[in-house]
Amino acid sequence: MLLALLLAGCESQPQVTFADASITPPDDPIELPEGPGRDAVLENCTACHSPSTMLQQPRVSREKWESIANKMIEVYKAPVDEAAIPAIADYMVAVQARGEPQQPN
């Protein structure tokens, strides 16, 4: 997809040629630590985004996790089951309490 810049004889502007572009993004392994509530997170959160969005957050309160999940429903219209929010919040609070994830081998 290199851009071809060709000077045309009688025109003041260089001609720009646009070629099609495509990429194959890397796979998303959806790696989530084990723990109670993991299934709720898999069912409700990781369809739209990678788990790292949650796992890399600073440690916040259970209420904050609940408000984040509610924002996903209210603002981003995510198909999150409201009944699953307590389990999602439990899971995130527990994972954050464990601290920094270990470097994979």
Add this chain to the structure above:
Amino acid sequence: MSKLEQHTGTRLTRRALIAGAGGAALAAPVLAQELGRMIDLGLPGGPSLRPLTPAFPGKGEMIVQRIRPPLLETPMEVFSQGTITPNDRMFVRWNWDMPTAVNAAEHRVAVGGAVKQPVSLTLDDIAAAGEHVEVVAINQCAGNGRGLSNPRVTGTQWGNGAMGCAKWTGVRLKDVLAKAGVAGGATRVRFAGLDVPLTDGAPQFIKSIPLDIAMRDDVLVAWAMNGEALPLMHGFPLRIVVPGWFSTYWVKMLSTIEVLTGADDSYYVAKSYRIPAAPITPDDKDFPTVEITTMPPRAFITSHADGAAVALGKPLVLEGIGMGGDAALERVDLVGDGWAIPCELGPDEGPYAFRRWQVTLPQVAGNLEKIGVRAANVTGAVQPDALNWNPSGYARNVIERITLVAQ
């Protein structure tokens, strides 16, 4: 079936086909197998480790903040290598999944709203809309450095690598607008790209700028980045370039230009990407906000990392980059506890570009505790000693401090 549907078992109505959502599963290597190297971003309280990987198409080694939609950060070492950030090291940020394929011949840019004659432009129409212009400008995420906020705030936990400087080539936005003719009463110009929400009813990532900014001579509809076609992850085939403004306005995969006659009440302008109208404390709850717009000055030491060893009794050369933000950089000072030493500025590549700085200390007499560099621009804006804390972690420009250990 989309990934969203696979995971939820729910058939969702999609506003547009996202080519990438299904294709991701076909990618051969599992990224995790390549995540052998980690980098510590020094985020207070953690989690601070991030994978470094060259696994993304067209990218060199990048810090992975999120695989999908991609959020890739530039390692700070890249900024020690020059003022231009190579395309394969430029940070990547998408709010929603982007298509993974774009057909150039079929792509159109609709120009409508408060215009005399709505038009649908091909890429060739865009390239022929006016004089071709090159601008060297820093593209910086509004949330760059958010992860360093203290107290911490939620959101993408960037270190300081959600920025880069490139040479952008395109035509002036005002020349593209002229193809449709701006009608009377116009106030703002709004942009939309091919990235659309996965879910029905979610806000599309659309952004607008005031008409006077849109008509600036250096605001572009760009197709090239550092002399090459915009890589897909950087917005192929076209993106908006607003020098001096945060990159949230530099809409990628541009497909719609809409002239507005009033305020923009869309989510990412009216509700998100906003900062307190006046300084607040972390305890403040209700306060007026304004949309984030221009960038403040910043500077970074790139020759030495925090905690690096320096030779006791020897001269020390420190180097780095600075930026003026929405106006040219005027000066950079090396600062410590109660002292400041002016730095020598490198070649000027334009008011919106990174500029190198250098300073030589005649002799290292001991540890250099919490030193930093302080940039000031020609309008008098200067980096503050204390963080302008805000709950979204936007527009960080506190002086970044490091300690060098003499030995």
